Every structure is written in structure tokens, then in C-alpha cells.
Amino acid sequence: MGTKKQAEKSKKLWIKVIAVIVGVVFVVLMVVSAMGSNWISGLATAKPGDTVQVDITLKNAQGSPILTTNANLYTQLAKQGSAVLYAKPLTITANQSYPENVYPIAFYTPSTGWSTDNQFALFRNEFDAISSGVVGMKVNDQKTITLTSSQPMTQFWSADQLAAGNMSLSSINVGDYLNMGVSNTPSMEDNTTPTYIRIAQVTNKTADGITIDFSYPSADVTVDSINAASS
Numbered sequence: 001m002g003t004k005k006q007a008e009k010s011k012k013l014w015i016k017v018i019a020v021i022v023g024v025v026f027v028v029l030m031v032v033s034a035m036g037s038n039w040i041s042g043l044a045t046a047k048p049g050d051t052v053q054v055d056i057t058l059k060n061a062q063g064s065p066i067l068t069t070n071a072n073l074y075t076q077l078a079k080q081g082s083a084v085l086y087a088k089p090l091t092i093t094a095n096q097s098y099p100e101n102v103y104p105i106a107f108y109t110p111s112t113g114w115s116t117d118n119q120f121a122l123f124r125n126e127f128d129a130i131s132s133g134v135v136g137m138k139v140n141d142q143k144t145i146t147l148t149s150s151q152p153m154t155q156f157w158s159a160d161q162l163a164a165g166n167m168s169l170s171s172i173n174v175g176d177y178l179n180m181g182v183s184n185t186p187s188m189e190d191n192t193t194p195t196y197i198r199i200a201q202v203t204n205k206t207a208d209g210i211t212i213d214f215s216y217p218s219a220d221v222t223v224d225s226i227n228a229a230s231s
Contacts, residue, residue: 050094054224057070058218089224120198129219162209182196
């Protein structure tokens with residue numbers, strides 16, 4: 001009798017264990033079903049030709065953010081008095097070169113809002129580095145992408161040039177930020193040619209003028225979404 005009762009008790013225990021396992025599997029299946037295919041797309045990596053939405057933060061040579069699409073970072077820096085520009089996330093095609101010299105990015109300022117005049121200049125080499133850099137990244141992946149240029153990214157502005165732009169050499173100090181106009185074309189004599197804003201920093205000052213640096217050596221990139229290219 002004792003052996004029979006022990007066997008029945010063991011059988012009931014296994015029935016309970018199986019019931020628990022079945023219940024857990026059922027819950028897992030319900031969760032996966034509710035997620036649809038999102039969990040699969042979250043595992044996918046960006047491939048050449050895919051449409052990728054990214055958050056970016058451009059940083060200058062000192063590591064200071066110049067432009068960001070991260071709302072939380074923008075709010076934090078704005079509270080600290082930083083003049084960082086705020087833009088919307090970029091939608092780009094992975095590993096696709098931009099055909100123009102300048103890729104314009106609309107940005108927001110508290111004084112003008114989303115004005116059509118607020119267009120930031122991202123250079124083609126910078127766009128291309130970001131576009132190729134996202135290949136292999138997954139949704140929510142973060143990466144710091146190095147931005148290089150074959151062209152000099154510094155300029156010397158004489159005291160006379162500053163005066164022509166209604167700026168006084170005496171009022172400018174090393175470390176100051178200045179707006180510079182950038183065009184897609186070498187000549188800006190045509191008034192119909194659109195100009196875009198580039199933020200430069202004063203790195204040196206003499207009695208003759210100032211040296212400015214408008215390079216952004218790195219961009220912090222986060223992938224928000226990936227849409228696979230149509231086959």
C-alpha cells in the first residue's frame with residue numbers, strides 16, 4: 001500500500017510540473033504573438049540600401065555637442081546654458097553617398113522655432129561616414145563614428161573680414177562660437193543660392209585676426225529603426 005500511494009503521489013507531482021510548464025509556454029507564446037514581428041526586426045542589422053532612422057550628436061574637436069537629435073540631451077544641455085542646436089532624427093539610406101556638397105538639416109531654436117531659414121550644414125563626407133557607419137548596426141545600437149575630411153577645416157578671418165561682417169575683433173575671444181555661412185556651390189555671388197549654417201569655434205586670436213575651426217571629428221549615432229530595402 002505504501003508503495004502504491006508513493007507512486008500516485010509522484011504521478012500527481014509530475015502532472016503539476018507538466019501543467020506549470022504548459023502554462024509558461026502558453027504565456028510565452030501569448031507575449032510573442034502580441035509582439036508580432038517587432039522582436040524579429042529588433043535582431044536585424046542594417047544592410048546597404050536599407051532605410052535607417054538615426055539619432056545623432058555631432059561633437060567638435062573639444063568634444064562639445066554642436067547639434068543633437070536627442071531631445072533629452074538637448075534639454076539637459078539647454079538648462080546648462082549650452083547653445084547646442086536641436087534637430088529631428090535623420091532618415092538615411094545605409095551606405096549611400098550623398099550627391100551634393102552639403103546635406104541640410106533643419107534645426108530648432110527657442111527664438112525662431114522651426115524656421116525654414118534654420119538649415120545646418122552637414123558636409124557630404126560627414127553624411128557618407130554616418131551612412132556607411134550604420135551598416136551592421138541593430139535597432140538601439142549606439143556607436144561613435146569618426147568623421148574625417150581631406151580638406152582643411154580651419155580658416156583665418158582677418159580683422160577687415162570681420163569688420164565687413166559687422167564683427168569686431170576686440171569683442172571676440174578664443175573659445176567663442178561663430179556662425180558661418182556655407183553653400184553647395186564654390187561661389188556665393190548669386191543671391192538665390194541657399195546658404196546653410198555651420199558652427200565654428202575660435203581657436204586662436206592675434207592682432208591681425210582669428211583662426212576658426214569648423215570640424216566635427218565625431219558623431220554619436222543611435223539606430224532608431226530599420227526598414228529593409230525592397231528586393
